[in-house]
Amino acid sequence: MSTVLITGANRGLGLEFVRQYEGDGWDVIACCREPDDADRLHAIADEAGRVRIEALDVSDPAAIDALAGRLDGIAIDVLLNNAGMFGPRVQAEHDWRQCFGHFDYDIWQRVLAVNLLAPMKLSEAFVTHVAASEQRRIVVISSALASIAATEPGNYFYRTSKAAVNMAMATLALDLKPQGISVGIFCPGWVATDMGGRGATLKAADSVASLRQLISRLSPDNSGAFTRYNGDPLSW
Numbered sequence: 001m002s003t004v005l006i007t008g009a010n011r012g013l014g015l016e017f018v019r020q021y022e023g024d025g026w027d028v029i030a031c032c033r034e035p036d037d038a039d040r041l042h043a044i045a046d047e048a049g050r051v052r053i054e055a056l057d058v059s060d061p062a063a064i065d066a067l068a069g070r071l072d073g074i075a076i077d078v079l080l081n082n083a084g085m086f087g088p089r090v091q092a093e094h095d096w097r098q099c100f101g102h103f104d105y106d107i108w109q110r111v112l113a114v115n116l117l118a119p120m121k122l123s124e125a126f127v128t129h130v131a132a133s134e135q136r137r138i139v140v141i142s143s144a145l146a147s148i149a150a151t152e153p154g155n156y157f158y159r160t161s162k163a164a165v166n167m168a169m170a171t172l173a174l175d176l177k178p179q180g181i182s183v184g185i186f187c188p189g190w191v192a193t194d195m196g197g198r199g200a201t202l203k204a205a206d207s208v209a210s211l212r213q214l215i216s217r218l219s220p221d222n223s224g225a226f227t228r229y230n231g232d233p234l235s236w
Contacts, residue, residue: 008083173224
């Protein structure tokens, strides 16, 4: 039986990952900040019996260590770093605090904590769990907005945090290669979730199905690559 640990599992892509992996017979460890408020996640767990819900604030390193301790001895085939934070939105919310001249540096630090530091801390805390599995894969959900080659104005917090986690994960792929652990860096596309917004045209179910195919093909040969959900390579 294969096992996946998913962060940010209570909504959007994370919830869809839970639904699809559980539907294929995987054991799922679904992590979110407020399990008591995760009604849709509990509905899946109550019906399935293969979903274990864990409270986790990914920005809290001590909480990550504590979870790793509670899961000691459990092999994790896929460590899926899905939890993410976009920050203020000028277009949708008329909030300029992610725009030059209006930066809120406290928010910028929180975005970096969630999008960059959390996946690295999770990778450190769970590397032995992943190494003990058959598939041995670590995945981060990144974004095409991280591409320096294709950058556009605005969204500084989100862009820099995702560009930074891309570099960290590409480096991690080299460090973990001797252990047979492969690292995937994937853009899910513009998905119709709370983060993606109303203008998005890609459904979460379709994005996740495509991402799962890429994850299943993740190997030492393509470890550390930056790839769009449809398999197209993305420029750094």
